[in-house]
Every structure is written in structure tokens, then in C-alpha cells.
Amino acid sequence: MALALAILIWAIVLASVVLFTGEFGWFPPQISAHGDAMDAQFNNTLVVVAIGFILAQVALGYYVWRYRDRAGGRVVYTHGNAKFEVATVLITAVTFVTLAIIGQRVWIDLHLEDMPEDAVQVEVTAQQFAWNFRYPGPDGQFGRTVPRLINDQLNPVGLDSGDPASKDDVVTLNRMAIPVNRDIRLTLRSKDVTHSFFVPAMRFKQDTTPGLAVPGHFKALKTGEYEIACAELCGLQHYKMKGFLMVMSDQEFEAWLKERAEF
Amino acid sequence: MMRLTNYLCLPVALLAALFAGACGSVDIDEEGMDEVDGTEAPTVVTRVDPATAATVTGKVYFEGDLPRARRLAMDAEPACAGLHTGPVYSEVVVPNDNKTLQHVFVYVKEGLEGMMFETPAAPAVLDQKGCIYLPHMLGVQVNQPVRILNSDPTTHNVHPTPRNNREWNESMAPGIPPKMKKFPREEVMIPVKCNVHPWMKSYIGVLSHPFFSVTGGDGSFEITGLPPGEYTLEIWHEYLKEGVTTQKVTLAASESKSVEFTLKQAS
Numbered sequence: 001m002a003l004a005l006a007i008l009i010w011a012i013v014l015a016s017v018v019l020f021t022g023e024f025g026w027f028p029p030q031i032s033a034h035g036d037a038m039d040a041q042f043n044n045t046l047v048v049v050a051i052g053f054i055l056a057q058v059a060l061g062y063y064v065w066r067y068r069d070r071a072g073g074r075v076v077y078t079h080g081n082a083k084f085e086v087a088t089v090l091i092t093a094v095t096f097v098t099l100a101i102i103g104q105r106v107w108i109d110l111h112l113e114d115m116p117e118d119a120v121q122v123e124v125t126a127q128q129f130a131w132n133f134r135y136p137g138p139d140g141q142f143g144r145t146v147p148r149l150i151n152d153q154l155n156p157v158g159l160d161s162g163d164p165a166s167k168d169d170v171v172t173l174n175r176m177a178i179p180v181n182r183d184i185r186l187t188l189r190s191k192d193v194t195h196s197f198f199v200p201a202m203r204f205k206q207d208t209t210p211g212l213a214v215p216g217h218f219k220a221l222k223t224g225e226y227e228i229a230c231a232e233l234c235g236l237q238h239y240k241m242k243g244f245l246m247v248m249s250d251q252e253f254e255a256w257l258k259e260r261a262e263f
Numbered sequence: 264m265m266r267l268t269n270y271l272c273l274p275v276a277l278l279a280a281l282f283a284g285a286c287g288s289v290d291i292d293e294e295g296m297d298e299v300d301g302t303e304a305p306t307v308v309t310r311v312d313p314a315t316a317a318t319v320t321g322k323v324y325f326e327g328d329l330p331r332a333r334r335l336a337m338d339a340e341p342a343c344a345g346l347h348t349g350p351v352y353s354e355v356v357v358p359n360d361n362k363t364l365q366h367v368f369v370y371v372k373e374g375l376e377g378m379m380f381e382t383p384a385a386p387a388v389l390d391q392k393g394c395i396y397l398p399h400m401l402g403v404q405v406n407q408p409v410r411i412l413n414s415d416p417t418t419h420n421v422h423p424t425p426r427n428n429r430e431w432n433e434s435m436a437p438g439i440p441p442k443m444k445k446f447p448r449e450e451v452m453i454p455v456k457c458n459v460h461p462w463m464k465s466y467i468g469v470l471s472h473p474f475f476s477v478t479g480g481d482g483s484f485e486i487t488g489l490p491p492g493e494y495t496l497e498i499w500h501e502y503l504k505e506g507v508t509t510q511k512v513t514l515a516a517s518e519s520k521s522v523e524f525t526l527k528q529a530s
Contacts, residue, residue: 130461151502152461153353154330173461174339236434237420240459244339263334 002068006061013057020046028200031226031247033219037106038203045099052092110204111216119183119217120253122176125157126188126195126208128234129241132156133176135257137168142187150191170261174243179253180223186216196232199245205231220247309378309490317489317514321522322482323367323498326506328528329356335395335462342417343394343460353462354399355502363482364526366400367500368452368468370475371486372509374494380472386410386443389455389465391419391435396455396465402475403467405449411435411442418459423467425453432458451499466501491516498524505529 030039123134123142134157136142143159143166150158156173159166178184188197190208198205202218228243248256332352337343357365386408390397394415403409413419413435422432427448435442446453446469457463468475476484486496493513503526510522 127461128458130459151355152456152464153335153355154333154502156461173336175336235458236432237459240418242339260336263336 002065006065009057009061009064013054013061017050017054020050029222029226030201030203031220031222031224032202032204033221034106034109035203037109041103041106044102048095048099052095110218111206111214113217115183115185115217119185120178121185121187122178123157123187123189124176124197124208125191126197126230126234126241127191128193129230129237131174131176131197131228131241131243133172135170135172136165137170137261139165139168141165143167143169168261170257172260172263174228175246176228176243177246177248177253177256178220179250180220180247182250183219184217186218188214188216193234194232195230195234195241198229198231199226200229201226202245207232220245223247223249307379308381311488311490313488315491315516316487317491317517318519319486319489319494319496319512319514319522320519321369321484321510321524322361323364323369323478323484323500323524323526324362324482325358325364325503326525326527329358330502330528332356337394337460337462340394340417340460342415346393346415351393351395354395354464356500359480359482361482363478364500364503365478365480365482367478367482367484367498367524367526368400368402368466368475369478369484369486369496369498369524370402370451370468370470371472371489372495372497374492375472375474378472378490380404382406383473384408388412389467390414391421391457391463394419394457394460394463396457396463398477399465400452400477401465401467402477403446403469404473405469405471406445406447409444409446409467411444413437413439419457419463420459421455422458423453423455425450428453428469451497452501454501464501468499489514491518496522498526500526503528 027039030036032038121136121140121142125132125134134142144163145158145166146160147158149155149160156171159169159171161167186197186206188206188208189212190210192210194210195208196205197208197216199218202220204216204218206214206216208214224247226245226247228245230238230241232238234241246256335351335353337347337351354366359365382404387401387403388410389401390412392412392414394417401409411421416437418434418436420432420434421442422430423446424430425446427450428446431444433442446467448469449471450469452466452468455465455467474486474489476486478484491514493511495509495511497509499508505528506526507524508526510524512520512522514520
């Protein structure tokens, strides 16, 4: 019986390894300039965690079999091995801190790297349960916003018409267009609760927090339409908080922006 | 040593008390209507003699510039966009060609003190169709049933955000039976929104009497069946708040009078 249980544990481990190493298409398409680095970070983490997982499960199966119930066997009480425990905790700590440090490089590239002057600016404002996207218009400057001016039909982000910079700002709902092969500078905000701006194909996920303007950026390498989701449970209709990222050519982007400005 | 159950007693008791308190104020009757305590039934219902009943009519005009109507962007929700053949525009400020306004709630604010009016049994209807609320503005009497429909092939959530009545927020999947609701306290106005489709908004005015109206495509309103007397009429618009918003009117038996209101943007 103990051997059967041990074999079952090892079979589950083997099946898990096959599932994760096989090419089963469980990653969404990758269209982002930084996506390969993000995927590499993910895979490195997965490999390290997998090694720990396999070692632990193989040992578990072994001990299930080794210390099975046997006639005449005597129970031995042990306090464990302090040196072994300290060593395993230290190895685990060093491993995960190292992974975190390596991961910070990708994160810094995504959030703190300087953007070129011609980067397209998009402000993302989340609300229960929709995404507002604002473009600065031809003047390249976002206008001032005032919360008390917010009106979901006329003025979703509260643009202050008294500020000349706000006159040409373009605000769209649930549809974000960007030009392909151009740097996009993001500013992430929230009107109400914490949301998470998640674009799986761009390998980008960042919380939006009320009161904060969180910077970020990405660059899409392939045209098409991709899903935007909220990755932070934000209320009853969280699952309906869906948008679309439309990656298009420069000309199509300019035409789209012009059309939306007339809404 | 204190047992674990002793530690659990206080939070369990608090939760039980909270739950009992919440349940104590709401009864669900057979039709699924929420009955909220706190409103006394009228003792003597006022009957208006049709032979002497008076009428107030009028129009609501606007002055100056109005905000530009915005196209509602429904294209991220094909279930909504596909229900319209042309563009749909915001309903916040809807001017008519004759310099009048749609969607203005007109009601008797003063002059009916001490009178009680029968609550209609027929429900008022609020539909969700093409991902907009129909009608955009609605008047009901206290405790009058409101029948809420979802005629769309998509899920909405109906979320009134009152100040004097109880707030609720309920999903309505496609094909779901209508919801029947009541508002037990007077309130002008209760905003109703759909959190999934931020452009969807409606307003419900709840009054203890039936003397209210909403302006239509020619900016006019009509309030009939008033007992003779002196009244203060008030108007409410969701965006335009300045201008002539109240009027006093004295009505003799069977008299019909016309009044005008004017609204403009805040300076």
C-alpha cells in the first residue's frame, strides 16, 4: 500500500513535469518588445520552483515507502536536524532573493526606463467596471482634470475645459489603440478601488491605485486586437471589466484618433 | 485556561446580531418585492373632485450654450452596439429645436401638505434596451411598484444610489424575469446606474403624491388632477442647475395655467 502511494505521488510529479515542459500552448501570444525577457523570467522561476517541487515530492514518496507500517516496527521520536533545517531555509532564501533581484531588472525596464520624446502617451483610468483611455491630442499635453467634473456620459475623467491643454484630449472607453513598433508611455490611475491593468499578449500587468499615477510603458511588435482584463478582484462585475488593445499602423492610429476626437 | 469556543463567542454573537438587524428591516413578499419598514400607511386618502381639478402645463427652456452631445462608445460591447442602427448620443443634456429641454423632472414641491394620496397598484416600468435605460427619467409614488426589465442579450446590473432610500445593486442576466422594487421614502432624484456600462444612467423621482411630469421632445409638461390651491413647482435637471427652477402658481377650481422655466449652465 505504501509503495502504491509513493508511486502515485511520483506519477503526479511526472505528469506535472510533462504538462509544464510540453508545448501545449498555455502561454498567450507574445507581441511585446519586453515580452521575451518577461517570459524568460517566468521560465527561470518555473525551473527553480520545479526543481524544489520535484526534490520534495520524490523525498515524500521515498519516506512514505521507507517508513511504512511494518509488523514489529518500533516508533522512533526525533527532534529533527537543526543544521539541515537552517541550511535548507538559507538555500531557499538565497534562491528566491536572487530570483527577485533578477526580476527587478525586468520590472525597472518596464516602469522606470526613460522614454524617447516621440513616445505615444496614454493615460489609463480604471473604474468599476470599465477602462477609460485618454490621449493628449495634437498638443502632446494632458489637460487638467477635476474629480467633481466627472460625468460618465459627457466627461468620464473630469476634464477641466478651463485648461487649454484639455481641449484636444481624446477619451475612449474600453478600447485602447496604439501604433505598432512605437514606444507607449502609460500612466495608470483608478477612480475608485484597486484594479490591475492586465494585457496578457503584452506581458504587462500593473495595479492601478486610487490617488496614484503609476508609470509604465511597452511597445507592441505585431498588429491585431488583444484582450485587456482586470487582474484584481474589484467587485461583483469584475469579470465584465474587459477592454481591447488594438495595435495598428501609424496611419490607422492617427485616423482612429481623429475619428474618436469627434465623439 | 480559556477555551477556543470562548474566544469565538463574541464575534459569532456580533455577526448574529448584525445579521438579525439586517434581516429585521426587510421582508420579501411572495412577489419578491422588498418591503422596507419605516413608512406609515396613509390614514385618510385625499380624493380630488374631477369637476374642480386643476391643471398646470408649461415648458422648460434653456439659455446660453449647452455642452456638446457626445457619442456613446459601445463598440467594445458588441451586444450593445449591434442593437442600434446609428450612433447613440449622450442623454445628459438633450435640447429640442424650440430651445426647450428634454428630461427635466417637474413636480409640486409645496402646497400639498397634510394630504395623502393613494399609491398606484400599477407598476412603473424601467427597461434596459440597447444598453440604455428607458425611460431616462421616471417619476413614481412612494411604495409604487417599479418593474425593471432587461430586454438586452447581455448582463446588466441595476444600481440605484439613493440618499434617503436603501441602496441596492443587482445583476440582471439576459432573459431574467423582471424585478419588482419599491422606494418607501420621498427622494428627488435617485440616480440609477449600470456599473458594467458606465454610460447607462437613469433617474427616478419618488414623491408622496402623483403630481409630477417629465418634459418630452417639445420641452413641455402637464400636471393634471390638482386640487385647487397655491403651489410651488420645482424642476430638476441632472446637469443644468441654474436659472428659473421654481414657480409659484395659484389654481382655482377647474383652472388651467401655464408656467415657464429656464435653465442654463453654471457660470
